Amino acid sequence: MTDTSPHPAHEHAHGAPQDPDDQSEILDLDAEVLGEQTASIIDWLPVRSDPRRIVDLGCGTGAGTFALLRRFPDAEVTAVDSSAGHLHRLRHKAEEAGLADRVRTVRTDLDGTWPELGAPELVWASASMHHMADPDRTLRQVHGALAPGGLFAVVELAGFPRFLPPDAPADRPGLEDRCHAALDRHHAEHLPHRGADWGSKLAAAGFTVEGERTITVDLGPTRSEAVGRYALSSLTRIRGGVAEGLDAEDLTALDRLLDTEGPHSILRRDDLTVRTEREVWAARRD
Template sequence: MTHTPPRASHDHEGHTAHRHGADHGHDHDHDDQTEILDLDAEVLAEHIASLIAWLPVGAEPRHVADLGCGTGVGTFALLKRFPRAEVTAVDASAAHLRRLREKAAAEGLADRVYTVQADLDATWPDLGTPELVWASASMHHMTDPDRVLRRVHGALAPGGLFAVVELAGFPRFLPEDAPEDRPGLEERCHAVLDRHHVEQMPHRGADWGPKLTAAGFTVEAERTLTVNIGPPHTELVGRYALSSLRRIRSGAAESLSAEDLTALDQLLDTDSPRSILRRGDLRVRTEREVWAARRT
């Protein structure tokens, strides 16, 4: 029988926070993170909805858990797709969960969302017995992902589905020959971050199929979603690119050449004629891998 956490746990923040790396960042720049996550939800709304619609859930779930929910990109898409469901949204960041609750209240969904601040590598939160667990861009941050997979398996209702969504790092926005004075700048920035991530997040880019099978799941489906969004969303994509490149700069600046750093700063200067907001050739390019695994 599905158990939904009691309403008293709606704002439970009693667990030690687990920092979710570059995708979720650190306390001092929560505002930047929140902006990126909110823009991510807006820009990729149709793609996220299509992923959720594709999931082989069977009967409509009444209780869903969103692990590493951020500000609710997946949470609200899940609520929309399953109008009778309640979602337990789990994240390490109190700021992200506050933002999620604000959005839920504004959309009249507060009574269908339960937030839990938790360290998923430490004390496992009480998720009840969800029929669907969604983990987007969170599993590769785990110190011991195999243990987390076993915990998800134990929490799921028999026959329940676990959806693991992983993305290929930050999206790309610029053409390969941009900017004009430093072509290939964006790829060089990503290469720097990739080197850092190899050390900090060894499970990034993993094939989660064998790991899910080892944890007792049956992998029913896999999918690669290619994202390529451009005009007419130029203004929205510009703001998304600006926020994302600011985050990339914070992680890559020390390893970039002086010339690359100058070119990047010109892109990030909203008053500069070379500002990324003035470009009409931006596109959001990324890929997301999805594994749908059943607890049998």
């Protein structure tokens, strides 16, 4: 569910070229740390009956795919992404879990020609809609693909998770807030659809919006290894997007946090939390 790239998908696979913008690790950590929240969103969806055909748009490494498979044990999921690496990783995880017969992967660029997706009863799009070059077109495509009475679930991020207390680090309090402010400026330039009014867009595409919900996440403080790695991976990605927006002192303090061998490494902290929000829209094709 977490993404800083201006692209809707990413590359990395055994036997395929390495993509410098690969996000497999952070996507897997997001699934591990926030799996309970994803499950609660799926439980909330106003499905009329358990769907048997589901599409996960912009599936990444499968956080939504596997949560949907667990919630709907008779369903098959078509996982769609433009990243060969993410789809390879998803298939491998499906095989390990004995779920390969319930997963079909489709590699495509959703800003281009759409693949044949059948007539799914549920389409799930988590942290992917804001990447589309023309999201209104994508919404119309989903509306046309859904079976009559089918449901479209759109999950969007209020922003990157926050991990540090406000007074950390001691020599540069408020560092994380300044990083997020710089990241917001970066996203305003590169991701113009982040923060869009998805309810209005869904209605304009012909959907009936049946529910809207904000999920507030506040976990910790904790010294969980997964949370530490999640914080490290997240802040590493943030640094890649905000380096020009921070002063030298902030960059030095951030680099100390990201130095896994140093005494100030974020992995050594015992006061990490996970604070974020997810917004959800459930929209029906009548």
